[in-house]
Amino acid sequence: MRVPLADVEIARARLLPLAPGGFEEADADDEVELRLYTDSAGEARVREVFGSVSSALVESGWEDRWRAFHRPVRAGGLWIGPPWETPPPDELAIVVDPGQAFGTGAHPTTQACIELLAAHERGSVLDAGCGSGVVAIAAARLGFGPVAGVDSDPVAVAAARANVALNGVGIEMLLADVLRDALPAADLLVANVDLPVVEALLARLPAVKAITSGYLAYEAPRVPGWELRAHLELDGWAADSLALS
Ligand SMILES: C[S@@+](CC[C@H](N)C(=O)[O-])C[C@H]1O[C@@H](n2cnc3c(N)ncnc32)[C@H](O)[C@@H]1O
Incomplete structure (x- = not known):
């Protein structure tokens, strides 16, 4: 209209x-x-x-049209690509089919999280808002463990579980609201959600360290007790590595 x-x-x-x-x-x-x-x-x-609105039929097949644009990317020393591409044999790789969930690996926030993750001390990880599971699976491939993922969208949890199986990693993917439900304990929280959710989640203190993203370069989570340790900007988006002081 x-x-x-x-x-x-x-x-x-x-x-x-x-x-x-x-x-x-x-x-x-x-x-x-x-x-x-x-x-x-x-x-x-x-x-x-x-009252008056105009409407038109959308061509069928729109749900899968994104697949033509799902190309491999590299982040944190990993090759991240769709299952229909062949990973280079000499590279650390993960394959991700997000289906209708968020997370091909190509979004700057996802890539920035994985870059910060690759440089982070190893330990257990909670991927809050896991979408396709791409970050959790990258964490497992990079040597973090145990790794768990949580999303409030059943479509995302189903895609994440399928991707866990596709990559042969052991990750528990749970349906839960990260702001209300009990969360698996972890050393490191990764949350690529939006700024209000990131801030509310940090205030719950689900871990002692965190990698956050999902907000623009001029924004930053401000939550008492959390100190900035590293900051990355990619295509106008920001990601931060934080620790409890
Ligand atoms: C931007 S996507 C990130 C997906 C993936 N982690 C990545 O980095 O590509 C954010 C995800 O957070 C989920 N989400 C948003 N609010 C949430 C909440 N309160 N509890 C659990 N998941 C939430 C959405 O369903 C979505 O899958």
């Missing part, structure tokens, strides 16, 4: 409950176009609230 610039705040507020997974915005002259991907029931709910 298109709304005048002056009304966009109100339109966003009305649309958000109908699109908890998010929506797109694009400038269109002196208006803003709000775009939502949904099914016919979702479309009916939007029409009920907004």
